[in-house]
Amino acid sequence: MLLFRSEQHVDRWCRQWNRPRGGMLSLTQGWKLARLWYGDRLSPSWRGKTAEEAQALFTEIGLVGEFWQLGG
Amino acid sequence: MGTKPASQTGPNALDRRLRLLIYDHILDTGRAPLVAQMARRLSRPLRQVQAALRRLCASHAFVLQENGELWRAAPFSAVPTGFTAEAGKRSWWGNCIWDALGILAALHQDGLVRASCGCCNLEMILHVRKGALQEKRGTIHFAVPARLWYDDVVFT
Numbered sequence: 001m002l003l004f005r006s007e008q009h010v011d012r013w014c015r016q017w018n019r020p021r022g023g024m025l026s027l028t029q030g031w032k033l034a035r036l037w038y039g040d041r042l043s044p045s046w047r048g049k050t051a052e053e054a055q056a057l058f059t060e061i062g063l064v065g066e067f068w069q070l071g072g
Numbered sequence: 073m074g075t076k077p078a079s080q081t082g083p084n085a086l087d088r089r090l091r092l093l094i095y096d097h098i099l100d101t102g103r104a105p106l107v108a109q110m111a112r113r114l115s116r117p118l119r120q121v122q123a124a125l126r127r128l129c130a131s132h133a134f135v136l137q138e139n140g141e142l143w144r145a146a147p148f149s150a151v152p153t154g155f156t157a158e159a160g161k162r163s164w165w166g167n168c169i170w171d172a173l174g175i176l177a178a179l180h181q182d183g184l185v186r187a188s189c190g191c192c193n194l195e196m197i198l199h200v201r202k203g204a205l206q207e208k209r210g211t212i213h214f215a216v217p218a219r220l221w222y223d224d225v226v227f228t
Contacts, residue, residue, distance in 0.1 A: 001168040001214050002190030003198075009191035010213045016191070023214040027198065030212040031173055031205035038147050038174035041133075042095055044088065048131040058218070071219040 023067045032061050089114060090124045094134075094145050099179075102164055104142040104150030147174030159183030169212055176200050 004010045007024065014021050025033065036057050040046055049057070051070050058068045093113055097105040105113070111121045125142075128134040135144040142150040149155075149165040157164050157175035159182065166172030172185045185198040190213065199206040 001170045001212055003169040003187045003196055004191055004211050004213055005189045005194065005196065005209070007211055009189055010211060013191040013213070019215055021213075022216065023218075025212040025214070027205055027207055027210050027212065030170065031177075031200070034147075034170060034173035035177040037170070038178045039180070041147065041174070041178040042099075044092055048133065067214075067217050069217075069219055 023063065025061075025063070029061050029063070033057075033063075036061070086114070086116065086120065086124050087127050090121065091128060091134075094142070095148075098145060098148045098150075098164065099162075102162060104145060104148070107141060147171035147178055154188060156186040157183060158186065173198070173200075173205075 002013070004013065010021065010024065037049075055068075055070055058064070058070075090110060093110060094105060097103075097109070097113075107118065107121055107125065110125075111118045114121060122140065125134065125136060125140075129136060133144075133146040134142065137143045137151075144150060144167055147166055147170075149167040149171065151165070153165045153167055155166040155169055155172035157166055157172045159176060159179055164175050166175055166185075169185070169187055172187060176183045176185065180203075182200050182202065184200065186195070187198070188195050196210060198210075
Protein backbone atom coordinates (compact mmCIF):
# COMPACT_ATOMS: atom_id res chain seq x y z
CA MET A 1 0.00 0.00 0.00
CA LEU A 2 1.64 3.15 -1.22
CA LEU A 3 1.09 6.82 -0.54
CA PHE A 4 0.70 9.22 -3.45
CA ARG A 5 0.43 12.98 -3.79
CA SER A 6 -2.72 12.69 -5.91
CA GLU A 7 -4.80 10.35 -8.06
CA GLN A 8 -2.88 11.58 -11.09
CA HIS A 9 0.29 10.27 -9.51
CA VAL A 10 -1.43 6.93 -8.87
CA ASP A 11 -2.37 6.70 -12.55
CA ARG A 12 1.19 7.54 -13.57
CA TRP A 13 2.50 4.79 -11.27
CA CYS A 14 -0.01 2.32 -12.73
CA ARG A 15 1.10 3.15 -16.27
CA GLN A 16 4.75 2.88 -15.29
CA TRP A 17 4.24 -0.59 -13.80
CA ASN A 18 1.60 -1.68 -16.31
CA ARG A 19 -0.93 -2.40 -13.60
CA PRO A 20 -4.63 -1.57 -13.38
CA ARG A 21 -5.75 1.01 -10.89
CA GLY A 22 -6.54 -0.78 -7.63
CA GLY A 23 -8.32 0.44 -4.51
CA MET A 24 -8.08 4.05 -3.43
CA LEU A 25 -8.44 5.53 0.04
CA SER A 26 -8.48 9.11 1.18
CA LEU A 27 -6.01 9.90 3.94
CA THR A 28 -8.95 10.19 6.32
CA GLN A 29 -10.04 6.66 5.41
CA GLY A 30 -6.45 5.42 5.70
CA TRP A 31 -6.07 6.80 9.22
CA LYS A 32 -9.41 5.34 10.25
CA LEU A 33 -8.40 1.97 8.82
CA ALA A 34 -5.11 2.13 10.73
CA ARG A 35 -6.88 2.91 14.02
CA LEU A 36 -9.54 0.24 13.64
CA TRP A 37 -7.10 -2.41 12.44
CA TYR A 38 -4.19 -1.74 14.76
CA GLY A 39 -5.65 0.15 17.74
CA ASP A 40 -5.69 -2.94 19.96
CA ARG A 41 -2.62 -4.65 18.50
CA LEU A 42 -0.37 -4.22 21.54
CA SER A 43 -2.98 -5.52 23.96
CA PRO A 44 -1.99 -8.79 25.69
CA SER A 45 -5.43 -10.15 24.86
CA TRP A 46 -5.32 -9.26 21.14
CA ARG A 47 -6.67 -11.84 18.72
CA GLY A 48 -6.85 -11.72 14.96
CA LYS A 49 -10.04 -10.56 13.32
CA THR A 50 -12.29 -13.07 11.66
CA ALA A 51 -12.97 -12.58 7.96
CA GLU A 52 -16.46 -11.40 8.86
CA GLU A 53 -15.12 -8.85 11.34
CA ALA A 54 -12.54 -7.59 8.85
CA GLN A 55 -15.17 -7.28 6.13
CA ALA A 56 -17.46 -5.35 8.47
CA LEU A 57 -14.58 -3.04 9.32
CA PHE A 58 -13.96 -2.33 5.63
CA THR A 59 -17.64 -1.61 5.13
CA GLU A 60 -17.62 0.80 8.08
CA ILE A 61 -14.87 2.79 6.37
CA GLY A 62 -16.64 2.72 3.02
CA LEU A 63 -14.42 0.10 1.42
CA VAL A 64 -17.05 -1.87 -0.45
CA GLY A 65 -17.20 -3.69 -3.78
CA GLU A 66 -15.35 -6.55 -5.42
CA PHE A 67 -11.87 -5.19 -4.76
CA TRP A 68 -12.41 -5.18 -1.00
CA GLN A 69 -14.01 -8.61 -0.76
CA LEU A 70 -11.93 -10.94 1.39
CA GLY A 71 -11.61 -14.58 0.41
CA GLY A 72 -14.21 -16.99 1.73
CA MET B 73 5.67 -28.71 44.60
CA GLY B 74 2.82 -27.17 42.62
CA THR B 75 2.24 -27.32 38.90
CA LYS B 76 1.06 -24.50 36.71
CA PRO B 77 -2.17 -24.89 34.76
CA ALA B 78 -1.77 -25.72 31.10
CA SER B 79 -2.90 -22.19 30.17
CA GLN B 80 0.36 -20.89 31.67
CA THR B 81 2.75 -23.50 30.33
CA GLY B 82 1.47 -24.85 27.01
CA PRO B 83 2.15 -23.65 23.46
CA ASN B 84 -0.53 -20.97 23.72
CA ALA B 85 1.14 -19.48 26.78
CA LEU B 86 4.52 -19.49 25.02
CA ASP B 87 2.99 -17.85 21.95
CA ARG B 88 1.46 -15.08 24.06
CA ARG B 89 4.71 -14.47 25.93
CA LEU B 90 6.71 -14.47 22.70
CA ARG B 91 4.32 -12.09 21.00
CA LEU B 92 4.52 -9.58 23.84
CA LEU B 93 8.29 -10.00 24.13
CA ILE B 94 8.70 -9.17 20.44
CA TYR B 95 6.54 -6.06 20.69
CA ASP B 96 8.25 -4.91 23.91
CA HIS B 97 11.65 -5.28 22.26
CA ILE B 98 10.58 -3.38 19.16
CA LEU B 99 9.01 -0.59 21.20
CA ASP B 100 12.13 -0.26 23.36
CA THR B 101 14.78 -0.51 20.68
CA GLY B 102 13.11 0.21 17.33
CA ARG B 103 14.44 -3.12 16.11
CA ALA B 104 13.05 -6.65 16.10
CA PRO B 105 14.78 -9.20 18.32
CA LEU B 106 16.74 -12.03 16.75
CA VAL B 107 15.35 -15.52 17.27
CA ALA B 108 18.33 -16.39 19.47
CA GLN B 109 17.59 -13.35 21.64
CA MET B 110 13.98 -14.47 21.98
CA ALA B 111 15.08 -17.92 23.11
CA ARG B 112 17.45 -16.47 25.69
CA ARG B 113 14.86 -14.04 27.05
CA LEU B 114 12.27 -16.82 27.34
CA SER B 115 14.75 -19.43 28.58
CA ARG B 116 13.42 -21.81 25.96
CA PRO B 117 15.20 -24.00 23.39
CA LEU B 118 15.58 -22.40 19.99
CA ARG B 119 13.39 -25.02 18.34
CA GLN B 120 10.48 -24.23 20.67
CA VAL B 121 10.73 -20.53 19.86
CA GLN B 122 10.95 -21.26 16.13
CA ALA B 123 7.81 -23.40 16.41
CA ALA B 124 6.02 -20.64 18.30
CA LEU B 125 7.02 -18.13 15.63
CA ARG B 126 5.58 -20.37 12.95
CA ARG B 127 2.30 -20.51 14.88
CA LEU B 128 2.26 -16.71 15.22
CA CYS B 129 2.80 -16.44 11.48
CA ALA B 130 -0.46 -18.29 10.83
CA SER B 131 -2.31 -15.02 11.52
CA HIS B 132 -0.24 -13.14 8.89
CA ALA B 133 0.53 -10.55 11.58
CA PHE B 134 4.02 -12.04 11.79
CA VAL B 135 6.09 -12.89 8.74
CA LEU B 136 9.55 -14.45 8.68
CA GLN B 137 12.44 -13.88 6.33
CA GLU B 138 13.98 -16.78 4.45
CA ASN B 139 16.70 -16.94 7.12
CA GLY B 140 14.07 -17.53 9.82
CA GLU B 141 14.36 -14.08 11.40
CA LEU B 142 11.40 -11.74 11.63
CA TRP B 143 10.48 -9.66 8.59
CA ARG B 144 7.35 -8.18 10.05
CA ALA B 145 5.52 -8.02 13.37
CA ALA B 146 2.55 -6.00 12.21
CA PRO B 147 2.40 -3.08 12.13
CA PHE B 148 6.18 -2.97 12.62
CA SER B 149 8.70 -3.91 9.97
CA ALA B 150 11.82 -5.71 11.14
CA VAL B 151 13.75 -4.45 8.14
CA PRO B 152 14.38 -0.88 6.97
CA THR B 153 11.69 0.57 4.71
CA GLY B 154 10.65 3.89 3.23
CA PHE B 155 7.85 4.26 5.81
CA THR B 156 8.92 5.57 9.20
CA ALA B 157 6.69 6.38 12.16
CA GLU B 158 8.02 8.71 14.84
CA ALA B 159 6.60 9.36 18.29
CA GLY B 160 8.54 11.24 20.93
CA LYS B 161 12.21 10.60 20.29
CA ARG B 162 11.65 7.11 18.91
CA SER B 163 11.04 5.78 15.43
CA TRP B 164 9.99 2.52 13.87
CA TRP B 165 9.63 1.16 10.33
CA GLY B 166 6.34 0.08 8.79
CA ASN B 167 6.06 -2.14 5.71
CA CYS B 168 3.59 0.19 3.99
CA ILE B 169 1.68 3.40 4.62
CA TRP B 170 -1.16 1.50 6.32
CA ASP B 171 1.30 -0.06 8.75
CA ALA B 172 3.23 3.16 9.38
CA LEU B 173 -0.01 4.90 10.34
CA GLY B 174 -0.90 1.74 12.24
CA ILE B 175 2.17 2.14 14.45
CA LEU B 176 0.91 5.49 15.75
CA ALA B 177 -2.57 3.97 16.08
CA ALA B 178 -1.22 1.01 18.07
CA LEU B 179 0.80 3.31 20.32
CA HIS B 180 -2.11 5.70 20.80
CA GLN B 181 0.40 8.50 20.52
CA ASP B 182 0.68 11.57 18.39
CA GLY B 183 3.59 11.66 16.02
CA LEU B 184 4.40 11.68 12.36
CA VAL B 185 4.91 9.35 9.43
CA ARG B 186 7.69 10.01 6.95
CA ALA B 187 7.04 8.55 3.52
CA SER B 188 7.29 9.59 -0.09
CA CYS B 189 5.04 9.62 -3.13
CA GLY B 190 5.08 6.18 -4.75
CA CYS B 191 5.24 7.86 -8.14
CA CYS B 192 7.71 10.73 -7.94
CA ASN B 193 9.37 9.93 -4.59
CA LEU B 194 8.84 13.42 -3.23
CA GLU B 195 8.76 13.42 0.56
CA MET B 196 5.36 13.33 2.23
CA ILE B 197 5.09 13.80 5.98
CA LEU B 198 1.82 13.02 7.73
CA HIS B 199 1.19 14.40 11.21
CA VAL B 200 -1.10 12.98 13.88
CA ARG B 201 -2.07 15.50 16.55
CA LYS B 202 -4.56 14.91 19.32
CA GLY B 203 -5.40 11.63 17.67
CA ALA B 204 -6.34 13.18 14.31
CA LEU B 205 -4.50 13.06 11.01
CA GLN B 206 -3.76 16.63 9.97
CA GLU B 207 -3.17 16.26 6.23
CA LYS B 208 -6.01 15.97 3.73
CA ARG B 209 -4.08 16.07 0.44
CA GLY B 210 -2.83 12.76 -0.85
CA THR B 211 -4.24 9.33 -1.50
CA ILE B 212 -3.49 5.73 -0.60
CA HIS B 213 -3.48 3.09 -3.31
CA PHE B 214 -3.88 -0.65 -2.82
CA ALA B 215 -2.59 -2.43 -5.91
CA VAL B 216 -3.72 -5.90 -4.84
CA PRO B 217 -7.35 -6.94 -4.23
CA ALA B 218 -8.08 -7.82 -0.59
CA ARG B 219 -8.64 -11.53 -1.26
CA LEU B 220 -5.07 -11.81 -2.61
CA TRP B 221 -3.19 -9.77 -0.01
CA TYR B 222 -1.47 -12.72 1.60
CA ASP B 223 -0.57 -14.55 -1.60
CA ASP B 224 2.52 -12.33 -1.78
CA VAL B 225 2.54 -10.17 1.31
CA VAL B 226 5.88 -8.56 0.46
CA PHE B 227 4.51 -7.16 -2.81
CA THR B 228 1.17 -6.29 -1.22
